[in-house]
Every structure is written in structure tokens, then in C-alpha cells.
Amino acid sequence: MTGTTHPDVPAGITVHRWGAGNGDGMVIDVVTRGGSRVHGIGVEPPADASRANGPTWAYVIEDDGVTLVDPGHLGSFGFLADGLKVLGMKPSDVDRVVVTHGHWDHDGGVVEFAEASGAEFWAHELWRAYSPYSYGQLLRADESPLRVEMTRIGERMRDAGPRRYGGSVSSKSNRTGEPGDSERKPGGSGRDNYDAVRSGMKVDHALVDGFKQGSMEYLHTPGHWPDELTIRLGDLxxxxxxxxxxxxxxPSMAYKHPANLASTLPARYRDAGEVWGLRAYLNSLHRVYKLGRGLTVMPAHRLFNRDQFRMTDEGRAAETIAFHLERCDALVKAIDGGHTDLEPATRELFSYRPLTDSYHLMSAASETISHVELLEESGDMVVHDVEGADGVRLELTGSRNYRDVIGALIPG
Ligand SMILES: [Zn+2]
Structure with missing residues (x-):
């Protein structure tokens, strides 16, 4: 194992193996200011998965035993095991595998890894509570006219045109899409097996907000997905x-918990709005921003892309909040301009994207809905279910309370 120095490698990082320009196959080391050793492996997705975001970065943390964070997609175990080998490690060296959240490019590899390693499986307690449910049972379109409409416009587009998947919904400086895309990507062996993998996996330790282990602290940061964890280790x-x-x-849409699931959840999750939807997401971003200064983000995607490390810090949380405030402004402008049904509003909001297939259109519509829901909750918008006709009608109330709601979360 030999370290490599290179002028573009940030201080504190050692590259053990260079991979593709998007980070596929890379293996790195980082040492925290407190002296804990962390390894990162760019785990390549299997052939049938979206490649829009490059690899899932799996992290191996040496602190109070060995913790693996995010084994990656179902079907990518070989890439992970290969990365461990570069580090002189094998799966059985890992004491516990932790998943940051229940998306298949993060937790899909858990069964293969647990079987090969004998490691314990740790996840947030909501991951465990949700795991017996398929996505179809959790993500119900029929509970909101907006989601009924989203399904309708997706089906209309699917009937009209070729079926294409992959890629991401993107803007110039901030692109939105996968993660969040891939779990809805149908077809392929991995996706077909994914619900079975989730429901068959027993959680050895269900994590709650504030749990500490060694020098690591687990924070519940819901919103992109309800069971999302952020793990702090010193300055990482x-x-x-x-x-x-x-x-x-x-951001997720503001789903409600199915009644049979809700009755089994701890009281702190009974208000689904605390864990699902854009407001939950922005609150979690604010919380991470407030953790302190000088924290280095070790993300699950894009640590390295376009041949460079893409290091960022807690300030990225504030930037992301500001991005969503601007997106709410743009949505208000679109509706003000007469785009009052979901599809026209979505197309206006994402006018920099062609949205020529069902998958991309629905992905963009779901993000539009997240913003509509926040405006609705803030009293700035009313959603009318247009009876006897397809579609919804989005109506502005004239207030702009969302600017204060979100603005309060952006550091001055
Ligand atoms: Zn995700």
C-alpha cells in the first residue's frame, strides 16, 4: 500500500488508489484532527444502476472498532471488497455496518456485506420501522391531489414517448436529482430485489438522535429521506x-405514515411533517450548519468528480437552504405568470431541462411538489383539486411567509 501525493490532493487526504474521473474505484485515507483514521472507497454502481452521481463513497472508520458507513448498491459488493483489499483489509475486519439512509445506492449492499463479514447492522430506528414496507406502500400517491396529478402526468408522458432512465435534473450551479432518483428507477435485477433485501434485513442496533459511540456522534437529519443520519467524528x-x-x-415530499405503521412509531415521529418533506429537510440543514465551523463534509457522492476533489464544509448546508429559498421564489413567479397546474409550473421551474421523458418529468414534478407543500403550509398558496377535470390549480394567497420561514434558517 503506497500513499500518493499530488498537488490537487487536499491537506489531510492520502490517495491510495486513483480511479476514474468521477471517483469510481478510488481509495483514500483521511485522518481527523483527533487522530482517528478514516478510509474512503468510491464504490462503483452495478451495471444496471444510474451512473449520474458516480460512485457511492463508503467510509471505513477506525474508532472504537471498525465501522463501515454505506456499503453501496445491491450488486456492488465486489467493488467494495476490492477497495478494502487495497487498504489491506477484508470484510471480516469490520465490526459494524451503518447505513446513512434507506436508498438502495446506500443500503442495498447491506445483506451481501453482512453475510460476507459477520458485521452487525446498524441503522436509524425509522429505517427499521419502514423496512417491512415496500416503497409502494410507503409512498402513496392517493393521499394528495398533487401526487395523483404527478402520477397522471408521468403516465401520460410514458404512454406518449420512449422510456428512458438515468441522469439527473440539473441546473447550472446546483443540480437536483439522484440521489432520490435511483430508488425510483424501475427495472434491473438490483431494483427488483431491493424491497426483499430491505424487508429481510434485521437491524442489530437501531440508532436514535444523539447516540454516541467512541468519538462518533449520530445525528438524525431527516428530509432528503426520513431515516437519514449524519455522523460526526471530530472535524469530519x-x-x-x-x-x-x-x-x-x-428533498422528499411530505408523505404521511400509513396508519398501521404510524401506530407502531415512537411518539416523536407521529407528526410525519417532522421527517418528510422540504421543511424537515431545511431544518436538518440548519441543524448541521450550527454544529460548528471548519467541519469537512465527507459526502456519499461527488467527493471526487471531474478529476478533482470537491471538498466542502458546513457552509454548503447554508448554500443549500438559500438554493431552496430561490426555488420557492421561482415557483411563485411561475404561478404568478399563469403556470397554475403542476406540469406547466414544473416545466417553468425546470425550464433549463427538456424533461422529455416520464422519469425526468416526474422527478422534477416531485421536487416542485416539495416546494408547493412548503408554500401551502406557510399560508402562501392554496392547492385546488379541479373536480371533473384533470389537474390541480395552484393559487397564490398574496402572502410571502415562506421567505421568513426559510430566511430564518439562513445564517446572516
Ligand atoms: Zn438518497
Missing amino acids: IFTGDHILPEITPH
Whole structure:
């Protein structure tokens, strides 16, 4: 194992193996200011997965035993094991595998890894609570006219045109899309097996906010997904998909918990709005921003891309909040301009993207809905279910309370 120095390698990082320009196959080391050793492996997705975000970065943390954070996609175990080998390690050296959240490019590899290693499996307690449910059971379109409409416009587009998947919904400086895309990407062996993998996996330790282990602290940071964890170790924060360089993670929509699930949840999750949707996401970003200064983000995607490290810090959380405030402004402008149904509003908001297939259109519509929901909750918008006709009608109330709601979360 030989370290490599290179002028573009940030201080504190050693590259053990260079990989592709997007980070596929890279293996690095980082040492925290407190002296804990961390290894990062760019775990390449399997052939049938979206490659829009490059690898899932798996981190191996040597602190109170060995912790692996995010084994990657179902089907990518070989890439992970190969990365461990470069580090002179093998799966059985890992004591516990932790997943940052329940998306298949993060937790899909858990079964293969647990079987090969004998490691314990740790996840947030909501991951455990959700795992018996398929995405179809959790993410119900029928509970909101907006989601009924999103399904309708997706089906209309699917009937009209070729079926294409992959890529991301993007803008110039902040791109939104996968993560969040891939779990909805149908087809392929990995996706077909994913619900079975989740439901069959037993959690050895269900994590709650504030749990400490060695020098690590686990924080519950819901919003991109309800069971999202951010892990702090000294001056490093492992952010999963909560905070990413280059792109803005897809916020979830404000789903409600199915009644049979809700009755089993601890009281702190009974208000689903605390864990699902854009407001939950922005609150979690604010919380991470307030953790302190000089924290280095170790993200699950885009640590390295376009042949360079894309290092970022807690300030990226504030940037992401500001991005969503601007997106709310743009949505208000679109509706003011007469784009009052979901598809026209979405197309106006994402006018820099062609949205020529069902997958990209629905992905963009779901992000639009996240913003509509926040405006609705803030009293700035009313959603009318247009009876007897397709579609919804988005109506502005004239107030702009969202500017104060979100503005209060952006550091001055
Ligand atoms: Zn995700």
C-alpha cells in the first residue's frame, strides 16, 4: 500500500488508489484532527444502476472498532471488497455496518456485506420501522391531489414517448436529482430485489438522535429521506445524501405514515411533517450548519468528480437552504405568470431541462411538489383539486411567509 501525493490532493487526504474521473474505484485515507483514521472507497454502481452521481463513497472508520458507513448498491459488493483489499483489509475486519439512509445506492449492499463479514447492522430506528414496507406502500400517491396529478402526468408522458432512465435534473450551479432518483428507477435485477433485501434485513442496533459511540456522534437529519443520519467524528461530518458537493439532494415530499405503521412509531415521529418533506429537510440543514465551523463534509457522492476533489464544509448546508429559498421564489413567479397546474409550473421551474421523458418529468414534478407543500403550509398558496377535470390549480394567497420561514434558517 503506497500513499500518493499530488498537488490537487487536499491537506489531510492520502490517495491510495486513483480511479476514474468521477471517483469510481478510488481509495483514500483521511485522518481527523483527533487522530482517528478514516478510509474512503468510491464504490462503483452495478451495471444496471444510474451512473449520474458516480460512485457511492463508503467510509471505513477506525474508532472504537471498525465501522463501515454505506456499503453501496445491491450488486456492488465486489467493488467494495476490492477497495478494502487495497487498504489491506477484508470484510471480516469490520465490526459494524451503518447505513446513512434507506436508498438502495446506500443500503442495498447491506445483506451481501453482512453475510460476507459477520458485521452487525446498524441503522436509524425509522429505517427499521419502514423496512417491512415496500416503497409502494410507503409512498402513496392517493393521499394528495398533487401526487395523483404527478402520477397522471408521468403516465401520460410514458404512454406518449420512449422510456428512458438515468441522469439527473440539473441546473447550472446546483443540480437536483439522484440521489432520490435511483430508488425510483424501475427495472434491473438490483431494483427488483431491493424491497426483499430491505424487508429481510434485521437491524442489530437501531440508532436514535444523539447516540454516541467512541468519538462518533449520530445525528438524525431527516428530509432528503426520513431515516437519514449524519455522523460526526471530530472535524469530519459524514453526510450521506443530506449535504452533497456540486448538487442539491432531492428533498422528499411530505408523505404521511400509513396508519398501521404510524401506530407502531415512537411518539416523536407521529407528526410525519417532522421527517418528510422540504421543511424537515431545511431544518436538518440548519441543524448541521450550527454544529460548528471548519467541519469537512465527507459526502456519499461527488467527493471526487471531474478529476478533482470537491471538498466542502458546513457552509454548503447554508448554500443549500438559500438554493431552496430561490426555488420557492421561482415557483411563485411561475404561478404568478399563469403556470397554475403542476406540469406547466414544473416545466417553468425546470425550464433549463427538456424533461422529455416520464422519469425526468416526474422527478422534477416531485421536487416542485416539495416546494408547493412548503408554500401551502406557510399560508402562501392554496392547492385546488379541479373536480371533473384533470389537474390541480395552484393559487397564490398574496402572502410571502415562506421567505421568513426559510430566511430564518439562513445564517446572516
Ligand atoms: Zn438518497
